[in-house]
Amino acid sequence: MSSRVAIVTGAGRGLGSAIASGLAAEGVSVVLAGRTPDHLTMVEKEILDHGGTALSVPTDVTDPDSVRRLFQTSVDRFSRLDVLVNNAGVTGQTKLADLDDAEWHRIFDTNVNGMFLCTRAAGELFADAGRGRAINVASVFGLLGRPGFTAYCASKGAVINFTRAAAAEWARFGSQINAVAPGYFATDINAELRADIAATDKVLRRIPAHRMGDPAELANLVTYLALQAPDFLTGQTIAIDGGESSI
Ligand SMILES: NC(=O)c1ccc[n+]([C@@H]2O[C@H](COP(=O)([O-])OP(=O)(O)OC[C@H]3O[C@@H](n4cnc5c(N)ncnc54)[C@H](OP(=O)(O)O)[C@@H]3O)[C@@H](O)[C@H]2O)c1
Structure with missing residues (x-):
């Protein structure tokens, strides 16, 4: 059997690059999607240097044509798709009273619409093949309410309930x-927070594990869901947060 193939969005840096490398280390051929070509080619080189297989496809997940090109290029190169990881995401901290339309749409366009476009495209391939797995990177902010993050919390809550509904449809075709x-x-997404020692201390105090996660820990969980988890596990959201959402 030829090796499994995964598309990872937002694979050029942060959690996405760790997820892509984690999958590649398990022998999965990884399609790296993200906006910044230089970031993608750096991750691609690292995977190739470790003996893996990777292909960079510059992609803006908010653009339907760009997403179509991503899936077409992947299928042209690898002739199959087994896994989609919807990881691309943006955040923003603005009080609701100051949250303008543009900022609301910026966050929803990537976190929700981008995830929808990619999942719909993957679903067509999975339905034809009678198998396939998608993993959506949501956030504990999709489970909890945090002041200043209304748009981000709402977008990640949407990802979580989208996952439930899509699972109910996909179960019929074995995906x-x-x-x-x-x-x-610790990634670029919270660089500003981490530059503020007092604010970081406040965050760490409310995490029972008193630390931030290591991207490799998330990559292990995503790899498990992509490759090893039982088929009967679907529609679920697994928090990986040092206990933050359990208290
Ligand atoms: N780090 C955390 O603490 C944390 C916590 C909870 C959830 N998350 C979620 O984890 C995911 C990854 O976050 P991160 O921490 O790795 O953030 P990051 O370092 O800021 O990386 C974000 C990634 O998303 C990509 N991206 C953004 N907009 C895109 C678009 N329109 N099309 C394609 N790619 C796009 C970026 O690509 P470019 O570089 O090309 O722009 C980048 O690779 C996000 O969904 C985030 O919400 C992160």
Whole structure:
């Protein structure tokens, strides 16, 4: 059997690059999707240097034509798709009273519409093949309410309930879709917070594990859901947050 193939969005840096490398280490051929070509080619080189297979496809997940090209290029190269990881995401901290339309749409266009476009495209391939798995990277902010993050919390809540509904449809054709809900992991997305020692201390105090996660820990969970989890596990959201959402 030829090796399994995964598309990972937002694979050029942060959690997405760790997920792509984790899948590649398990022998999965990985299609790296993201907006910044230089980031993608750096991750691609690292995977190739470790003996893996990767292909960079510059993609804006908010653009339907770009998403179509991503899936077409992947299928042209690998002739199959086994796994989609919807990881591309953006955040923003603005009080609701100051949240303008553009900021609301910026967050929803990537976190919700981008996830929808990619999942719909993968679903067509999975239905034809009678198998396939998608993993959506949500957030503990999709399970909890946090002041200043209304748009982000709402977008990740949408990802979590999208996952439930899509799972109910996909079960008929033998495919699974689950979500992970990360707590804090040190990446560019929270660089501003981490530059503020007092604010970081406040965050760490409310995490029972008193630390941020290591991207490799998230990559392990996503790899498990993509490759090893039982077929009967679908529609679920697994928090990986040092206990933040359990208290
Ligand atoms: N780090 C955390 O603490 C944390 C916690 C909870 C959830 N998450 C979620 O985890 C995911 C990854 O976050 P991260 O921490 O790795 O953030 P990050 O370092 O800021 O990376 C975000 C990634 O998303 C990509 N991206 C953004 N908009 C895109 C678009 N329109 N089309 C294609 N790619 C796009 C970026 O690609 P470019 O570089 O090309 O722009 C980048 O690769 C996000 O969904 C985030 O909400 C992160």
